[in-house]
Every structure is written in structure tokens, then in C-alpha cells.
Amino acid sequence: MGSRAEQRESARQLAARLDAEGVGNVALTWVDNAGITRVKSVPAPRLSDVVTRGVGMSPVFDVFTSDDAIATSEHLGGPDGDLRLFPDLDRLTTLAAQPGWAWAPVDRYDQLGQPHPACQRLFARRMVDRAAAAGLELRMGFETEWVVTRAPQDLADAAALDYPCTGPAYGMARVVALSDYLRDVTEALTVQGVEVLQLHPEYAPGQFEVSTAAGDPLRAADDVVLVRETIRAVSARHGLRAGFAPSVVAGEVGNGCHLHLSLHRAGTSLHRTAGADWGLAPEAVAFLAGVLDALPALLAVGCPSPASYLRLQPSHWAGVYQCWGVENREAALRLVTGAPDDPDGGHTEVKTFDAAANPYLVVGAVIAAGLHGIDTAAQLPAPQAGDPGILGVRERARRGIVRLPATLTEAADRFEKATPLREALGDVLHGAVLAVRRAEEAHFAGQEPAEIAAATRWRW
Known part of the structure; x- marks a missing residue:
């Protein structure tokens, strides 16, 4: 993945490219266990911060249902805790049908930088x-x-x-x-x-x-x-x-x-x-x-x-x-x-x-x-x-x-x-x-x- 400084520099270059393409916002998506694609978006100029600090999101979304109700499991549920969403910039894509927008999938980590055990994308990568x-x-x-x-x-x-x-x-x-x-x-x-x-x-x-x-x-x-x-x-x-x-x-x-x-x-x-x-x-x-x-x-x-x-x-x-x-x-x-x-x-x-x-x-x-x-x-x-x-x-x-x-x-x-x-x-x-x-x-x-x-x- 490179050092944090290398990631920031890569993100700055990507942000400059997005600016030249007229892209102002980046949709950061993950898919929950009900199959719903959830999102947080950030202004494109913030990419250099996002790749090193992530974007906050509650772990409760791992027990959301398809109608947005909230279930609970032995390990997850309730209002406590926070995660960090880190975009995979290798998949950063300017969206052809949404002018001014780009997209990237995210991996999810806890606030100490450890992989979130319920991150489905990290699970796929492990397999x-x-x-x-x-x-x-x-x-x-x-x-x-x-x-x-x-x-x-x-x-x-x-x-x-x-x-x-x-x-x-x-x-x-x-x-x-x-x-x-x-x-x-x-x-x-x-x-x-x-x-x-x-x-x-x-x-x-x-x-x-x-x-x-x-x-x-x-x-x-x-x-x-x-x-x-x-x-x-x-x-x-x-x-x-x-x-x-x-x-x-x-x-x-x-x-x-x-x-x-x-x-x-x-x-x-x-x-x-x-x-x-x-x-x-x-x-x-x-x-x-x-x-x-x-x-x-x-x-x-x-x-x-x-x-x-x-x-x-x-x-x-x-x-x-x-x-x-x-x-x-x-x-x-x-x-x-x-x-x-x-x-x-x-x-x-x-x-x-x-x-x-x-x-x-x-x-x-x-x-x-x-x-x-x-x-x-x-x-x-x-x-x-x-x-x-x-x-x-x-x-x-x-x-x-x-x-x-x-x-x-x-x-x-x-x-x-x-x-x-x-x-x-x-x-x-x-x-x-x-x-x-x-x-x-x-x-x-x-x-x-x-x-x-x-x-x-x-x-x-």
C-alpha cells in the first residue's frame, strides 16, 4: 500500500485529476449484510485526508435489514462504537452517468487501524x-x-x-x-x-x-x-x-x-x-x-x-x-x-x-x-x-x-x-x-x- 506519505501524495494527484475532470464529490460505498449499497460521500479535495484518516461510520450498519430496521447480534448492534472507511483508490472511478461524481469502494477498520472483523470486502480479500x-x-x-x-x-x-x-x-x-x-x-x-x-x-x-x-x-x-x-x-x-x-x-x-x-x-x-x-x-x-x-x-x-x-x-x-x-x-x-x-x-x-x-x-x-x-x-x-x-x-x-x-x-x-x-x-x-x-x-x-x-x- 505504500507509506502514509505516499498514499497522501497519490491521493493529491488523484484529486487534481478529478478537479480537471470537473469532479467535485466522491461516493464511498460498502455493501451491508442485507445487500444494500450504503454510502458516505466526501469532497474530492479531501481525498488526501481520507486515505490517511478515513471517514467515520457506525458498525451498526452490519446489522441493518433491507427495510432499514436494526437487528442485533452477539457482537454488533446498538449506538456505540465507530469505524473508519478507507477508499481503495486503485478502484477510484469517474462516474459517466453522474456528472461531477466519482466512486470508490471502501475497506473498514476500527479506530486503532485494525481490520473490522465484519468487513465483507476484507473477508473476500482474505479468501x-x-x-x-x-x-x-x-x-x-x-x-x-x-x-x-x-x-x-x-x-x-x-x-x-x-x-x-x-x-x-x-x-x-x-x-x-x-x-x-x-x-x-x-x-x-x-x-x-x-x-x-x-x-x-x-x-x-x-x-x-x-x-x-x-x-x-x-x-x-x-x-x-x-x-x-x-x-x-x-x-x-x-x-x-x-x-x-x-x-x-x-x-x-x-x-x-x-x-x-x-x-x-x-x-x-x-x-x-x-x-x-x-x-x-x-x-x-x-x-x-x-x-x-x-x-x-x-x-x-x-x-x-x-x-x-x-x-x-x-x-x-x-x-x-x-x-x-x-x-x-x-x-x-x-x-x-x-x-x-x-x-x-x-x-x-x-x-x-x-x-x-x-x-x-x-x-x-x-x-x-x-x-x-x-x-x-x-x-x-x-x-x-x-x-x-x-x-x-x-x-x-x-x-x-x-x-x-x-x-x-x-x-x-x-x-x-x-x-x-x-x-x-x-x-x-x-x-x-x-x-x-x-x-x-x-x-x-x-x-x-x-x-x-x-x-x-x-x-x-
């Missing part, structure tokens, strides 16, 4: 470092799905869903109707250094998806935050409103945020091993088996809201059964074979997760589960072909295919008992995540699906 210590390089990328509507002119009509485009799912008609908007989304992301792989209409009304390039897992998590807020800003400039909630309308296809990952050792893909079953090296098999085994508990990380379980329905390409398959979009883990002439083309998609999840928790927890699989020499079962949802109960049982948790309560119960995840997260962060999940359960207990969807529709 990346743990994999690197084992000689493994992981590359990760996300698909971000969202629904766009016209912003209501009348606040009393804020619940109405007025879609700005019609036409069939995946249809060109939607692109034609919103071509200026979608072009601006792509251009803004590109200017900000986010490589867009593809953008297309999705299944639900007003729904789109953007896929971004894979890279270092920490950068991938940062990119998810930047992608969402960029889409939100571009939407606002077009008089539109973007929603990333898992369930926009109960009973319809919801928004996922699928994770793609690949493993490499010494620059060589472990998904392209000659002569190996499915092309997977033994370490890749064990890693993916660890992730598959941990999925019931990982759902409490990647599907953190009762609304998430409105999306997780069989035969909706959401991956609700604990199985894997080769190019099978109904399997929770989809092995993507990639182009035959692409040595880095093979990877795996985790289909269950959604955009209510904290992406730093997602990448860190998945790495922790995969490394545990390597440590225990875990093995994958036989791959599943076809939709397990159309199999009879007895046939699924014969194949060892079980339903993943269908409620947040069940997922949180599995998460509470998942010793490898608790050890990786640490007691403070694990306890905070669990406290938020229990609070979300209690808040929405007894509510109908339509009520849950309406209450959470615009929270993410």
Missing part, C-alpha cells in the same frame, strides 16, 4: 489470498439482471409498474424500443473500465441482463456494485427506474445475479485438462464439489431475502435442486464447456444467487466452500441431464438429487450449522449475517408473496 497461498488463481464474473420501468410522475402511484417496452422475451423489439437507453448503459460501463461481454432482453417484462468480463474475484465484486449503480444512474437520466430485486412481481420470473468462476494454476486452466472427466482437473472437481455440498448454507449468503425464495422455483432456470450438469441451465451448478479452441473457455456458473446478495460475501463464501472441498478431497456426483423438476420424487431420491432450501428460514438454519463457513467468516461476521437473516424472516413472517414482492421491489 482470495487463501486461495493464492494454495497456488490457485480464481477468476469470477457476474451476470446482472434488472427490470426497468417508467418512473412514476405521481408519488401516490409509485407502486405502479409501467414498462417502457413490450415485445417477446429475448426479442429484438425490446432493444429497438430502448436502443438509446441500452447504448448509454453500455457506453457508461465501458468508459468506467467495465468490460461488457453481452447485453440482452431477458424473460420477464422490462427485464434485461448484462454480463461483464471475469477477473480477480475482489474486482468482480466491486464491478457488480459499479454496474448496478451505473444502470440506476443511466435509468434516472432517461426518466426510468431500475430494480434489481429477486422478485419484482410475485409469480413471474425474477432477477438473478449468476456467478461465473474458473480455477487456474500457474496460468493453466483447471477446466481444460486433457483426458480428465468433463475436462476438470482433480482440484477443480474437489473445489466444485465443495461448493455444491455447501449450497444449502450458501443460499443464506447468495439468496438473503424472503423475496429470493419467490424467485427460486423449479423449471425456471434458477437451479433449485442440489445437482450439477454439463450445460444444464436447470442445475444449480452449470459446467460451461466453452469454445473448443479457447483454452480458458471452460468455467462454472452458480445459478441460484440474486442481486439482493452482498457480492463480497458471495465471492468469499464460495471460495471458502471450494477450498474446504479441496481440503477434504470432495468428489462430484454424476452430472444431471435434463430438468430434475420433472422427475418423480422417487427418481430424484434414487439419483441423490434434493431440493435446495425453499425458505430463508431453512437456508439460515443450514448456514448457522455450516462450520467451514463460520470459521472462514469469523464469529463476528457470521453472527451479523445470521442476525440479519433472522430479522428478515421475522419481519416478513405470514406475508403473502405479493406483499413481499411489493415491499422489496425497489430496495435493491
Whole structure:
């Protein structure tokens, strides 16, 4: 990181660059355990002070719920204490759709300069470092799905869903109707250094998806935050409103945020091993088996809201059964074979997760589960072909295919008992995540699906 004096000098140079670009404010963001992106902003000329002194913020935000209620855990909660937010200036980005603004993610430390044990971004960094210590390089990328509507002119009509485009799912008609908007989304992301792989209409009304390039897992998590807020800003400039909630309308296809990952050792893909079953090296098999085994508990990380379980329905390409398959979009883990002439083309998609999840928790927890699989020499079962949802109960049982948790309560119960995840997260962060999940359960207990969807529709 360099000395404090070097950091201040680097920050001064960056502030001068921002001034030349007409940037006056910097948004400093972190993502809480309910998946909400929280922010403190500072004037750009203060960067040199901020990188050495940080910005104050209460640790109570680690137990905020999605509706801004405050839960408590054994270690966190209440009005006491303070943290310091330190921006990662390597990710400082001038925001293309918010003139006069820049953005940087933060790491959180206590007032004595020690890492905050519940900092999700530092947790993700630890897991990346743990994999690197084992000689493994992981590359990760996300698909971000969202629904766009016209912003209501009348606040009393804020619940109405007025879609700005019609036409069939995946249809060109939607692109034609919103071509200026979608072009601006792509251009803004590109200017900000986010490589867009593809953008297309999705299944639900007003729904789109953007896929971004894979890279270092920490950068991938940062990119998810930047992608969402960029889409939100571009939407606002077009008089539109973007929603990333898992369930926009109960009973319809919801928004996922699928994770793609690949493993490499010494620059060589472990998904392209000659002569190996499915092309997977033994370490890749064990890693993916660890992730598959941990999925019931990982759902409490990647599907953190009762609304998430409105999306997780069989035969909706959401991956609700604990199985894997080769190019099978109904399997929770989809092995993507990639182009035959692409040595880095093979990877795996985790289909269950959604955009209510904290992406730093997602990448860190998945790495922790995969490394545990390597440590225990875990093995994958036989791959599943076809939709397990159309199999009879007895046939699924014969194949060892079980339903993943269908409620947040069940997922949180599995998460509470998942010793490898608790050890990786640490007691403070694990306890905070669990406290938020229990609070979300209690808040929405007894509510109908339509009520849950309406209450959470615009929270993410």
C-alpha cells in the first residue's frame, strides 16, 4: 500500500485529476449484510485526508435489514462504537452517468487501524489470498439482471409498474424500443473500465441482463456494485427506474445475479485438462464439489431475502435442486464447456444467487466452500441431464438429487450449522449475517408473496 506519505501524495494527484475532470464529490460505498449499497460521500479535495484518516461510520450498519430496521447480534448492534472507511483508490472511478461524481469502494477498520472483523470486502480479500497461498488463481464474473420501468410522475402511484417496452422475451423489439437507453448503459460501463461481454432482453417484462468480463474475484465484486449503480444512474437520466430485486412481481420470473468462476494454476486452466472427466482437473472437481455440498448454507449468503425464495422455483432456470450438469441451465451448478479452441473457455456458473446478495460475501463464501472441498478431497456426483423438476420424487431420491432450501428460514438454519463457513467468516461476521437473516424472516413472517414482492421491489 505504500507509506502514509505516499498514499497522501497519490491521493493529491488523484484529486487534481478529478478537479480537471470537473469532479467535485466522491461516493464511498460498502455493501451491508442485507445487500444494500450504503454510502458516505466526501469532497474530492479531501481525498488526501481520507486515505490517511478515513471517514467515520457506525458498525451498526452490519446489522441493518433491507427495510432499514436494526437487528442485533452477539457482537454488533446498538449506538456505540465507530469505524473508519478507507477508499481503495486503485478502484477510484469517474462516474459517466453522474456528472461531477466519482466512486470508490471502501475497506473498514476500527479506530486503532485494525481490520473490522465484519468487513465483507476484507473477508473476500482474505479468501482470495487463501486461495493464492494454495497456488490457485480464481477468476469470477457476474451476470446482472434488472427490470426497468417508467418512473412514476405521481408519488401516490409509485407502486405502479409501467414498462417502457413490450415485445417477446429475448426479442429484438425490446432493444429497438430502448436502443438509446441500452447504448448509454453500455457506453457508461465501458468508459468506467467495465468490460461488457453481452447485453440482452431477458424473460420477464422490462427485464434485461448484462454480463461483464471475469477477473480477480475482489474486482468482480466491486464491478457488480459499479454496474448496478451505473444502470440506476443511466435509468434516472432517461426518466426510468431500475430494480434489481429477486422478485419484482410475485409469480413471474425474477432477477438473478449468476456467478461465473474458473480455477487456474500457474496460468493453466483447471477446466481444460486433457483426458480428465468433463475436462476438470482433480482440484477443480474437489473445489466444485465443495461448493455444491455447501449450497444449502450458501443460499443464506447468495439468496438473503424472503423475496429470493419467490424467485427460486423449479423449471425456471434458477437451479433449485442440489445437482450439477454439463450445460444444464436447470442445475444449480452449470459446467460451461466453452469454445473448443479457447483454452480458458471452460468455467462454472452458480445459478441460484440474486442481486439482493452482498457480492463480497458471495465471492468469499464460495471460495471458502471450494477450498474446504479441496481440503477434504470432495468428489462430484454424476452430472444431471435434463430438468430434475420433472422427475418423480422417487427418481430424484434414487439419483441423490434434493431440493435446495425453499425458505430463508431453512437456508439460515443450514448456514448457522455450516462450520467451514463460520470459521472462514469469523464469529463476528457470521453472527451479523445470521442476525440479519433472522430479522428478515421475522419481519416478513405470514406475508403473502405479493406483499413481499411489493415491499422489496425497489430496495435493491
